[in-house]
Amino acid sequence: MKFAYKFNNLLGTVYKKGNLLFSQDGNSVISPVGNRISIFDLKNDKVTTLPVESRFNYTALDLSPNGCSLIAINEEGEAHWISLISQTIVHKYRFKRKVRAVKFSPDGKHFAVCKENNVFVFKAPGLLSGDYNAFVMERVFHGAYDETTCLDWSSDSRILAVGSKDMAVKLYPLEKWHNFRIYSLGNHTDSIVGCFFEENTYDITTISRNGQACVWECSIDPDKLVPLDKAPPRKKKKGNDESEEDDIDVSKALELTEAELASAVEEKDDSEVQNDKFFYKRLARHYLADEARKDDREAVLTSAAYHRKSKILVTGFSNGAFFIHELPDVSLIHSLSISEEKISAICLNSTGDWIALGCGGVGQLLVWEWQSEIYRLKQQSHSNNMSCVCYSVDGQLLATGGEDGKVKLWNVYTGFCFVTFSEHSSAVTCVSFSGSRKFVVSASLDGTVRAYDLIRYRNFRTFASPRPVQFASVAVDSSGEFVAAGGQDVFEIFLWSVKTGRLLEILAGHEGPVASLAFSPCVTSTCLVSVSWDKTLRVWDAIEKGSAHETIELVADGLCVAFKPNGLEVAVATLDGQISIFNVKNAVQVSSIEGRNDLGSGRADTDLITAKTTLQAK
Incomplete structure (x- = not known):
């Protein structure tokens, strides 16, 4: 038999850290989920996870203006250029340091990256830039005195604003201009969190960590920037006997007094300086953190x-x-x-x-x-680690339990969590669906087993033991009438009736924590099997015979047990990496699967030999 499994979706978590993005049409949210990236389609109510992954968690993302390319950088500084059309990684680049922000220019020709106190500007490969080599560096700016935190492009992609922890925002020109060099905006008393240009102007708003927002107005418009090669020649200073006909109209000057003539010359000089020189004026400062x-x-x-x-x-x-x-x-x-x-x-x-x-x-x-x-x-x-998972009988629903005490139900098709149960006060250790998919049960370390109605979404039954027990496993029979749970600190199995909620039987015999339980899938059978850390598999028929059972010795601690769909055989996974298959009726081992060679061992930091050699020695 040949299997061809491929990654389909990622469930259980929706966001870890890093920045969020909207797609170009505004109907989808791109979220970094650990070392993967999920796309939430808000229009069709569906989640898809890209079939790409990184060695470390993604922290910085940005989408190209045409919406076809996505650049994602992980926490170790490894950048991935991802094509959203083929959903593959096209290029890779290592920054070797943590990257705090990345952003494409509005024209799509460049993208900027903040690393340490530097800003790197790269050419974006594609038709717009005319360059198809990946990560071709064009400019590097070193103006910041501390780590850079955020950046923004002007609407015409000429100026790059970069905020840093040195409480200042630096403005860098992508090209050389006659009337603009590197400019710095201060007046903040904490590290910069955001800097934002206005539409079609160079006016900018800067925001710091302590909630201060400064609104700045630029002295010139974007069309007033003069390239360095087209700069006008400097005017020579005029002597006393040189005429000033270019500055003041002679016919009008005859009609003016001496004071009016001087003020007219001064206003004209100020207007020329005002139009040529690039500078910012702070209009207001607001304190957003007061609210x-x-x-x-x-x-x-x-x-x-x-x-x-x-x-x-x-x-x-x-x-x-x-x-x-x-x-x-x-x-x-x-x-x-x-x-x-x-x-x-x-x-x-x-x-x-x-x-x-x-x-x-x-x-x-x-x-x-x-x-x-x-x-x-x-x-x-889940706010903590996920501890267990279970499919419904038809495969449409997925139940997860976490160490945060919550049970979540997920739709496999859409990928969304549609209900959360938080009645447990401690970690959930096991979840199980009923055969009719009318309810789901969960076992917890708080000493309760709870049943949740999948129609009204409520906890309609709570099963408890005569004395406090930390439950480690749970199972529901095929008819949905009985629930069994195994203890972790008390090595017993408790059997309840779902209709009445009464405790029917306590099955004793195990000498270690009951790791897993399973009811027979046959409707006519009430057989129950259990495995424990005491290296035994026990077969019970508690409904008809009470505590009478049959014991099968295992070669190692039992971890999990599962029935074959016909109800005649069970498979047991043990701690030594083996899967043993037994016939339930005659307790004879049918076959076994050696999985030890398929379980690759890791390599610690102190190991002097490789993991492959270590595995061969074991």
């Missing part, structure tokens, strides 16, 4: 996003609150608190109607439509 610090005095601004066309500014804080302001007056439009964890990333779609918010601490991803004040998407991952 967020009403409830939390330690709140700091952690992320920001700006929509140029609608002039909407969205800022997120460390206490889970975000605010929507309208520039340039910075008037508050709306505020909302989504969690108690910090907001790690904010992004707006092309129309400015949807706001994507990511909280890395709890793995939360939200898309909020701020005008109608409704959630377009609301997904949250």
Whole structure:
């Protein structure tokens, strides 16, 4: 038999860390999920995960203006150029240091990367730049005194604004201009979180970590920049006996007094300087953190996003609150608190109607439509490790349990979590669906086994033992009438009735934690099998014969057991990497699978030999 499995989707988590992106049409959100990238289609309510992966978690993403290419950089500085058409990695590049931000220019010819206190500008391969070599470096800027944190391009892709931890924003020209060199904007008292150009102008807004927002006005328009090779010659100083007909009209000068003539010459000189010289004037300074610090005095601004066309500014804080302001007056439009964890990333779609918010601490991803004040998407991952997973009988649903005490149900087709049960007060160790898919049961270390209704989405049964037991395994019979759970600290199996919730039987005999349980899939059979760390497989018929059972010795600690669909054989996985198959009726071993050679061993930092040699020695 030949298997051809390929990666399909990633479930269980929706966001880890890094920045969020919207697609060009504004209907999809691109989210970094660990070392993979998921795309949430908000129009069709479906999630797809790209079949590419990195060795480390992705932290910096950006999408090309044509929407065909995606550049993703992981936390170790390895950049991947991903084609969204073929969904493959086209090019790779190693920055060898942590990269904090990456952004394409609006014309699509370049992209800039922030690394340490430097900014690297590369040519983007494609028709726009005319260069198909990947990662061709064009410019490097070294103006910052500390680590660079954010960047933004002007609308004409001529000027690059870069914010850093040195509390200043540097403006770098991509080309050489006669009336513009490197310019620095200060007046902040904390590290820069965001800098945003206005549409079709060089006016800029800078935001720092302590919530200060400075609005700057540029002295010249984009069409007033003069290339260095086309700069006009410098005017020579005129002597006392030289005429000034080029500056002042002689006929009008005769009609003016001496004071009026002097003021006219001075105004003309000031206007020429004003039109030629490139400088910024600070119009206002606003304190955005005052609203967020009403409830939390330690709140700091952690992320920001700006929509140029609608002039909407969205800022997120460390206490889970975000605010929507309208520039340039910075008037508050709306505020909302989504969690108690910090907001790690904010992004707006092309129309400015949807706001994507990511909280890395709890793995939360939200898309909020701020005008109608409704959630377009609301997904949250397990806040801790996922401990168990189970498919429904028809394969359409997936149940997961985590160490955070939550049970989540996922739709396999769409990839979305549609319900979360949080009744458990400790880690969930095992989940199991009923044969009719009407309910799902979960076992937990809090000493309870809970049954959840899949129609009304509520906890309709709670099963408990006479004394506190940490349950490690659970199973439901094919008819859905009985639930069995095995203990981790008490080596017994408890059997309950689903209809009445009463404890029917306590099956004793194991001398170690009960690792796994399984009921026979046959409707006419009530057979139950269990494996334990005491190196035994036990076959029970508790409904008819009570505690009577048959014991089968294993070569190592039992970890998992599963029935064959016909109910005649069981497969047992043991700690030594073997899978043994037994006949249930006569307790004879039918076959075995040696899996030890397929389990590759790792190599520790202190090992002097390779993992392959270590495996051969074992």
